[in-house]
Amino acid sequence: MSRNTNTDIWLAGAFAAFSVDLLVYPLDTLKTRIQSPDYTQIYRDASGKAKKTLFRGLYQGIGPIIAITIPSSGAFFTTYEALKYGLNEIVPPNSTLFIPQSAIHALASGGAELVSCAILTPAEVIKQNAQMVDRNSMGAKTSPTMHVLKKFRKQPTQLWRGYSALAARNLPFTALQFPVFEKLKTYFMDRRKQSKGGEPVNGIFERASITAMSASIAGSGSAWITTPIDVVKTRIMLAAAEEGKKPKQEGPVPSWLQGAGGARKSGFEVAKEVLQKEGIRGLFRGAALRAGWTAMGSGLYLGSYEGGRFYLEDSRKAKNEGDPVMEKERDYSKVKVGIGKSRSQGENVKKSAWQDD
Structure with missing residues (x-):
């Protein structure tokens, strides 16, 4: 049983x-x-x-993204673990209502992403516009981040204009990545367990390494597939700064997304515009780079998270060793839901692999 608290998960x-x-x-x-x-x-x-100039100022805009990514990542993992645990509690493995673990992972990651995106969107808009600032034309002493923030003084709500675009990119990405990631992690853990003669994989570095490898494979493939959505999201967020400089318009907003060139356009309109002007290659622009850095980033991200989480769990386990309340495990093998046999029970009720930890 995991001994991590929400604080542990947030910190990791x-x-x-x-x-x-x-x-x-x-x-x-x-x-x-x-x-x-x-x-x-x-x-x-x-x-x-x-x-x-393409390779200058590569860290422009990193301040706000670090400041906001820390709480948004903590919120993501706290929500993800809570939803994953909650869904498994509602629908245990030997229930008559059968939901594949991959579907539970997709639902949990999707819900967590919606929470994370609400926190992350303003920083993502500032970051992407700051990354495009030419410091040679504005002076080395001027901060790209402050330069971008000035564009949003009249309409600060424009900082959230990219929420739908960010969520539209991240939801399919996480829905693809996390089920594959969890499946690969289980597979590699089982292989490693077999090679050790059935002994569990308890080493923090070993678990983190297997997690990082699984995340890299799942992340790179998901990143490549979702690149067209990422291109649309980038165009919308870059255009948000131009829209933020304009006086606030009266009347209803005609569209829920903002497109390139400062005009408000839907995501489909932006995608159509890119396709007409640049073709399929335009929609997949930067796909190889995105897949590469996502493989590196996902591996480090989830590997560090897993290592930190299990370090804190081991510390908590050592601290509470001998406490009968903390040591008590919950036995799911006797839980039955519904009438008669379920599809997952067969002749005997058995524990699922995740209950043997």
Whole structure:
């Protein structure tokens, strides 16, 4: 039974987010610039070669993203673990109502992502616009982050204009990534357990390594598939700064998303515009870079989270060793829901693999 508290999970998620942001942020900046509508004009010369400006200021805008990613990551993992545990409590493995574990992981990660995106959206908008600022034209002493924030003084609510776009990208990404990640982690854990003669995998570094490898594989594939949605999200968030400089308009907003060029457009309109002007390659612009940095980032992110979580769990286990209340395990083998045999019971009621920890 896990001995982690919500505080443990929050701290582990925050530590993972901080570590990953520092290491992979430059790759995220490159991805944003490559996906921007002005990429060719700003970062390519007449011969088509990349300008030096493409690789300058790769940490622009990192301040707000670190400040907000820490609580948003903590909220994500706290919600994810709570939903995953809650769904397994409502529908135990030997219930007559059968829900695959992959579906539970997808539902839990989707709910957690909606909570996380609500916290993360303003920082993501500021970050992506700060990544596009040319410091040579505005002076080295001027902060790109403060330069972007000035654009939103008249309409600070524009900082949340990209919530729908961010959620639309992250929901399918997490719905793809986490079921595959959990499946791979279970598979590699079982393989490692067999190689050790049936002994459980208890080492923190070993568990973190297996988690990181599983997350890298699942994350890179999910990132590649969802790149078109990421391109649309990037265009919408970059356009939010231009919209934020304009006086507030009277009357209802005609669309729930804002598109490129400062005009309010739906995500479908932005995607159609990219497809017409740049073709399929435009929708997958930056896919290889995104898959690469997501493989690195997801591995570090979930590996650090898993390592931190189990470190705190081991510390708590050692602290509470000998306490009969804390040592008591809940036995699910005798739980029966419904009348008669369930599809998962067969002749005998057996424990599922996750109950043997």
